[in-house]
Amino acid sequence: MKAVRENCQSGWSTMVKLQDIVHLLRMAGVFLLALILFLVFRSAFIPKSFGRYGHYRGDAIDEITARPIAYAGHQTCESCHPDVADTKAKGVHAPINCEACHGPLARHADDPTTLTPQKPDVAHLCVRCHSENIAKPQGFPQVDAKEHSGEQLCNTCHQPHSPGFDQGVKK
Amino acid sequence: MTITRRQLLVLLPAAAAAWEFVLAGTPEAAPTYNLSQHWWGMLLDITKCIGCGSCVRACALENDVPDGYFRTWIERYHVDDFHIENPVVDSPDGGKEGFPKSGFTGGKNFFVPKLCNHCVDSPCTQVCPVGATFHTPDGVVLVDQNYCVGCRYCIQACPYGCRFFHPTKNVADKCTLCYHRITKGLTTACCEACPTGARQLADLKDPKDPIHAFLKTHSVQVLKPHLATGAKNFYNGLDGSVR
Numbered sequence: 001m002k003a004v005r006e007n008c009q010s011g012w013s014t015m016v017k018l019q020d021i022v023h024l025l026r027m028a029g030v031f032l033l034a035l036i037l038f039l040v041f042r043s044a045f046i047p048k049s050f051g052r053y054g055h056y057r058g059d060a061i062d063e064i065t066a067r068p069i070a071y072a073g074h075q076t077c078e079s080c081h082p083d084v085a086d087t088k089a090k091g092v093h094a095p096i097n098c099e100a101c102h103g104p105l106a107r108h109a110d111d112p113t114t115l116t117p118q119k120p121d122v123a124h125l126c127v128r129c130h131s132e133n134i135a136k137p138q139g140f141p142q143v144d145a146k147e148h149s150g151e152q153l154c155n156t157c158h159q160p161h162s163p164g165f166d167q168g169v170k171k
Numbered sequence: 172m173t174i175t176r177r178q179l180l181v182l183l184p185a186a187a188a189a190w191e192f193v194l195a196g197t198p199e200a201a202p203t204y205n206l207s208q209h210w211w212g213m214l215l216d217i218t219k220c221i222g223c224g225s226c227v228r229a230c231a232l233e234n235d236v237p238d239g240y241f242r243t244w245i246e247r248y249h250v251d252d253f254h255i256e257n258p259v260v261d262s263p264d265g266g267k268e269g270f271p272k273s274g275f276t277g278g279k280n281f282f283v284p285k286l287c288n289h290c291v292d293s294p295c296t297q298v299c300p301v302g303a304t305f306h307t308p309d310g311v312v313l314v315d316q317n318y319c320v321g322c323r324y325c326i327q328a329c330p331y332g333c334r335f336f337h338p339t340k341n342v343a344d345k346c347t348l349c350y351h352r353i354t355k356g357l358t359t360a361c362c363e364a365c366p367t368g369a370r371q372l373a374d375l376k377d378p379k380d381p382i383h384a385f386l387k388t389h390s391v392q393v394l395k396p397h398l399a400t401g402a403k404n405f406y407n408g409l410d411g412s413v414r
Binding site for chain 2: 054055056060063066068069071072073074093097100101104127128129131132133135136137140
């Protein structure tokens with residue numbers, strides 16, 4: 001009797017264990033499916049270059065780099081206009097880059113014959129820098145345009161590429 | 172025509188020499204920009220700024236910045252005496268068309284050009300929930316406008332007020348330090364247009380960059396140093412009243 005009872009008990013516990021394993025396997029299957037789905041969706045939604053340099057899309061750097069330039073840079077200007085560069089180098093405007101007054105001209109540099117730049121608007125251009133203002137550094141040449149010239153255009157007297165206090169004034 | 176083994180042995184070195192000659196005539200490949208060899212910052216000299224607004228106009232033209240929004244702007248400060256905590260600041264249209272005559276006749280008056288500080292520990296990057304704003308390996312903080320969801324957290328987070336919400340693109344926008352220019356070996360549009368040299372782009376990893384000599388010999392400060400953002404815009408002659 002005792003042996004039979006032991007047999008029954010062990011048979012019962014084996015069945016319970018088997019049932020548990022089936023249940024667990026089913027759960028594991030569900031988890032595995034979820035994991036696979038997660039990985040599939042993850043690879044579909046996250047851009048390829050994400051994480052190349054950090055927690056962002058690495059391709060964004062290339063896209064921002066690819067933007068065309070508008071200001072050509074003074075080296076480009078000077079390669080075609082060395083005469084103006086020479087005049088400018090002798091005067092007080094030597095450190096000022098061409099496009100500071102003439103505006104962005106990269107497109108003109110790419111196609112110099114068809115895209116010719118307009119002359120700067122002298123009436124507004126010069127006074128932006130040289131009109132009197134208490135906040136400007138002392139020693140910077142400033143004038144009250146009305147008092148100084150009766151609002152005459154600056155380039156009637158001054159040579160914009162090489163304006164000196166004396167030598168730049170047109171005779 | 173048949174070539175003997177002897178003829179072939181003579182011809183091969185001759186062909187190789189000719190091919191070398193052909194290769195020598197082709198132009199060199201364009202120097203590629205190496206992200207790990209640069210660390211960008213800027214030097215802003217308040218003692219040289221005349222408030223002409225050239226930088227603001229150049230920035231807008233180079234980067235298509237919409238009217239009324241600014242990636243860089245100029246502020247005019249007035250400090251009358253000991254009221255260093257309460258300066259009078261104005262910036263009409265960001266200083267784009269220069270500044271009208273000041274109503275003040277005395278006190279301390281000066282211009283402060285401002286732009287993104289490209290902080291090393293930038294608060295704006297930390298708060299972005301989607302990884303749309305980031306640090307490039309060469310120290311520039313950029314916005315991936317194709318990835319930005321327009322939540323505006325970064326605009327709130329920037330302690331310098333350097334970001335804005337683009338009115339038509341509906342994404343965050345800010346100074347890129349003219350990333351499309353500096354990676355081509357050019358300077359930024361604002362530095363190119365500055366007539367007095369008040370702004371100078373600086374490559375802090377380049378030992379030949381003149382900024383190193385300048386930083387060693389001048390009293391230079393960054394904005395809001397107590398926030399420990401690791402700002403990389405170095406101001407010469409910065410007054411304590413500037414916020």
